[in-house]
Amino acid sequence: MHRIIFSYLPGACVFLLLAVSLWFRVWKLGSVPGLNGDEAWFGNEMLYALRGEPFLWRTPHGNPLNPFWCLPLWALHTVFQPSFVLLRSLAVVSGCLALLVNFWLCKATYDKTTAWISTVLLAVLPVNIAYSRFATDPAQTLLVTLPLIYLPLWALREPHRARRLLGWCFVCVPIALWVHTTNAFGLMWLALVLVYPAWGRLKTKLSSQRRALPRGQSAKSRIAAIGTLSLAFLLVLLWALG
Secondary structure, three states, X not given: OHHHHHHHHHHHHHHHHHHHHHHHHHOOOOOOOOOXXXXXXXXXXXXXXXXXXXXXXXXXXXXXXXXXXXXXXXXXXXXXXXXXXXXXXXXXXXXXXXXXXHHHHHHXXXXXXXXXXXXXXXXXXXXXXXXXXXXXXXXXXXXHHHHHHHHHHHHHHOHXXXXXXXXXXXXXXXXXXXXXXXXXXXXXXXXXXXXXXXXXXXXXXXXXXXXXXXXXXXXHHHHHHHHHHHHHHHHHHHXXXX
């Protein structure tokens, strides 16, 4: 009996955490928190477009409208009456879809256990719950940046599929940037794929050169390198403090 309970306990805990995180995403969606100006702006512009009236193609910050947010929002208003819940429903769907995408990509990149752990962590993170309740296009940030994170890592683990995976990654780059310009930080993972193999070759080359040096000279080279890095760090620290 105890063995059966303990065998089902992890799955029950995962289910409970996911259920609670989903409940927090939809609880009093139409009133908590109160509607802010950015949310109302998107809703109003899509209502203008639905009525055939002039609407803005850029946000007040000058960014072009995110079609992956605005077109579904426009389509929802063609079927349902305007409401706060309808306005925020797209954020809820985007947040939940991000969890499914994370599970699939993490499982493909690593394994099923890692996928469950990372998905549950993303599900219960307060910032992800909050963005699943705000009707603004940054609510899709997690959804569109996950491919930028996982696809390069997947390519590193399976070099024979790197060309196809990186091709899909480059397809996702303009989508992520269109959703929000701050998603450019996700491009660091592409840089990782480009730099890591070169760093591996450089490390191999330096190791072979170090083995070719006499033991005393090799030790002196390490001491010189450590001293140079320490001096550089000290200069940067003094500059920052000054």
